[in-house]
Amino acid sequence: MTVNEEKLKQDFPILSQIVNDEPLVYLDNAATTQKPRQVLDAVVQYYETANANVHRGVHTLAARATEQYEGARETVRRFIHAEETAEVLFTRGTTTSLNWLAQSLGDAVVEAGDEILISYMEHHSNIIPWQQLAKRKQAKLVYIELTKDGQLDLADAKAKITEKTKIVALTHVSNVLGVINPIKELTKWAHAKGAVMVVDGAQAVPHMPVDVQALDADFYAFSGHKMLAPTGIGVLYGKRVWLERLAPVEFGGEMIDFVYEQDSTWKELPWKFEAGTPNMSGAIGLAAAIDYLEAIGMENIFAQEQAVAAYLLPKLAAIDGVTVYGPKDASLRTGVISFNIDELHPHDVATAFDMEGVAVRAGHHCAQPLMRYMDLAATARASFYVYNTQADADKFIDAIQKTKEFFSYGLN
Amino acid sequence: MALTKLDQLYRAVILDHSKNPRHRGVLDQATTQIELNNPTCGDVIQIQLLVEDGIVKDARFEGSGCTIAMSSASMMTEAIIGKTEAEALKLAADFSQVVQGKAVENEEALGDAMMLSGVSKFPARIKCATLSWKALEIALQDKDNQGTAGQLKHDE
Ligand SMILES: Cc1ncc(COP(=O)(O)O)c(C=O)c1O
Numbered sequence: 001m002t003v004n005e006e007k008l009k010q011d012f013p014i015l016s017q018i019v020n021d022e023p024l025v026y027l028d029n030a031a032t033t034q035k036p037r038q039v040l041d042a043v044v045q046y047y048e049t050a051n052a053n054v055h056r057g058v059h060t061l062a063a064r065a066t067e068q069y070e071g072a073r074e075t076v077r078r079f080i081h082a083e084e085t086a087e088v089l090f091t092r093g094t095t096t097s098l099n100w101l102a103q104s105l106g107d108a109v110v111e112a113g114d115e116i117l118i119s120y121m122e123h124h125s126n127i128i129p130w131q132q133l134a135k136r137k138q139a140k141l142v143y144i145e146l147t148k149d150g151q152l153d154l155a156d157a158k159a160k161i162t163e164k165t166k167i168v169a170l171t172h173v174s175n176v177l178g179v180i181n182p183i184k185e186l187t188k189w190a191h192a193k194g195a196v197m198v199v200d201g202a203q204a205v206p207h208m209p210v211d212v213q214a215l216d217a218d219f220y221a222f223s224g225h226k227m228l229a230p231t232g233i234g235v236l237y238g239k240r241v242w243l244e245r246l247a248p249v250e251f252g253g254e255m256i257d258f259v260y261e262q263d264s265t266w267k268e269l270p271w272k273f274e275a276g277t278p279n280m281s282g283a284i285g286l287a288a289a290i291d292y293l294e295a296i297g298m299e300n301i302f303a304q305e306q307a308v309a310a311y312l313l314p315k316l317a318a319i320d321g322v323t324v325y326g327p328k329d330a331s332l333r334t335g336v337i338s339f340n341i342d343e344l345h346p347h348d349v350a351t352a353f354d355m356e357g358v359a360v361r362a363g364h365h366c367a368q369p370l371m372r373y374m375d376l377a378a379t380a381r382a383s384f385y386v387y388n389t390q391a392d393a394d395k396f397i398d399a400i401q402k403t404k405e406f407f408s409y410g411l412n
Numbered sequence: 413m414a415l416t417k418l419d420q421l422y423r424a425v426i427l428d429h430s431k432n433p434r435h436r437g438v439l440d441q442a443t444t445q446i447e448l449n450n451p452t453c454g455d456v457i458q459i460q461l462l463v464e465d466g467i468v469k470d471a472r473f474e475g476s477g478c479t480i481a482m483s484s485a486s487m488m489t490e491a492i493i494g495k496t497e498a499e500a501l502k503l504a505a506d507f508s509q510v511v512q513g514k515a516v517e518n519e520e521a522l523g524d525a526m527m528l529s530g531v532s533k534f535p536a537r538i539k540c541a542t543l544s545w546k547a548l549e550i551a552l553q554d555k556d557n558q559g560t561a562g563q564l565k566h567d568e
């Protein structure tokens with residue numbers, strides 16, 4: 001394997017902790033990832049040497065801060081293979097990116113009777129903005145079904161993308177099932193019917209190479225904190241033709257050209273969307289995180305995660321009473337594994353894991369429609385990332401065994 | 413093995429209440445009923461009470477949730493049946509103290525529910541234990557409000 005997790009782990013100060021008398025095994029990366037020293041240093045360095053408001057003063061620090069902030073935009077552009085930096089908007093995260101779209105794109109293209117197409121595997125942040133848009137416009141929110149093993153039902157997708165469909169908004173990778181959706185193909189289908197393609201990349205960009213031009217998606221959203229960067233910074237990529245057409249969602253400083261008493265004009269792209277003082281340190285932290293990930297190589301990160309899934313899925317299948325959700329074929333997924341043990345409630349499972357030092361998530365994972373669709377109240381979820389070692393994967397299996405033992409002993 | 417610490421939380425009694433819940437189901441004639449959910453985890457509980465002459469004559473619960481939430485509801489029904497409304501409310505107040513690791517005068521009155529005192533060492537799970545007791549408090553204090561669904565507040 002080309003990723004040396006043991007060595008990488010040493011870059012993450014938080015991971016060397018003892019939790020509940022056990023060495024911490026952090027498997028809640030789909031919720032948020034830990035930050036390497038390189039990212040923390042970049043943020044501190046920015047505040048110690050360059051902090052000033054961007055695009056404002058003429059003084060040296062203002063120029064330095066602006067240069068670093070815009071440099072971060074170029075780093076993001078290169079990372080996701082956008083054509084130009086004008087297409088990279090900094091936001092607070094995926095949720096903000098998608099809300100902006102539901103507002104601005106929604107106003108531009110959706111009318112009463114139109115359809116917005118999403119799927120049953122979406123995160124709440126790729127459901128509710130569209131649902132509220134549909135209500136506002138008297139449009140219809142349509143859901144693509146899933147197959148039995150938790151993949152997008154492509155036949156259903158194809159059938160539901162029609163002339164009525166104005167927006168198709170889909171997740172690239174499910175935060176519950178770990179399944180990767182064929183965005184390129186889906187985008188083709190959307191475009192063939194004249195619909196706009198919006199992709200929620202929150203669980204994809206951190207884990208695999210993403211090329212927005214190759215995917216041909218019109219918009220693509222993701223969050224920094226799920227890819228080693230600080231919280232509060234995210235990205236909305238949009239094709240220039242679309243961004244030119246859309247109205248800004250927020251108004252204020254930084255985004256204006258001329259302000260008159262009764263009207264104003266906007267700056268050019270990308271600044272017309274970035275009202276107010278932006279999250280400079282966040283953007284710089286994100287660029288440092290991208291540098292860190294690129295040094296490992298996104299291909300390698302993806303291969304390592306698929307290897308973890310390939311290692312764990314058969315092991316989990318062999319444990320009596322363990323149910324894993326999503327496809328059994330590791331090549332279809334990333335390192336997100338949702339599961340349940342016997343009749344145990346996932347909260348009890350997560351508490352038991354915590355006593356073993358293993359941090360996993362339990363609950364509905366901000367995907368209530370998916371839980372209902374799968375007829376589940378909740379699941380436990382382990383999600384792996386670059387710094388998780390083989391030993392972490394084994395500790396995870398071990399925690400399952402111990403949890404099973406504990407509760408079956410208690411119940412006898 | 414760190415899982416031994418789990419014993420503080422999941423005593424055999426607790427697991428027994430979870431597996432063999434007391435008073436789970438619905439009442440034919442309830443004078444009060446309430447549904448309460450915890451939006452952060454999705455646990456839901458319904459409590460039904462039969463209150464006559466100021467006395468809790470009978471109680472039932474239904475719902476879905478973790479071992480702690482369900483066993484706590486079961487223990488709660490055992491503790492309050494036969495008590496006056498004022499006594500039941502006092503038990504709810506006492507239980508809230510117990511799960512925060514504080515002492516109360518009359519531990520025996522809480523019965524099996526005292527077994528959940530260990531939850532105080534698991535801050536993330538305190539709300540699981542108090543969900544049914546909060547529902548009880550709302551049901552007893554707000555009797556006109558038949559069946560109104562509510563949400564556990566952030567600070568509860
Ligand atoms: C698939 C998916 N979409 C959207 C989000 C929302 O991201 P954020 O909370 O960073 O805005 C998440 C993460 O919680 C996610 O997993």
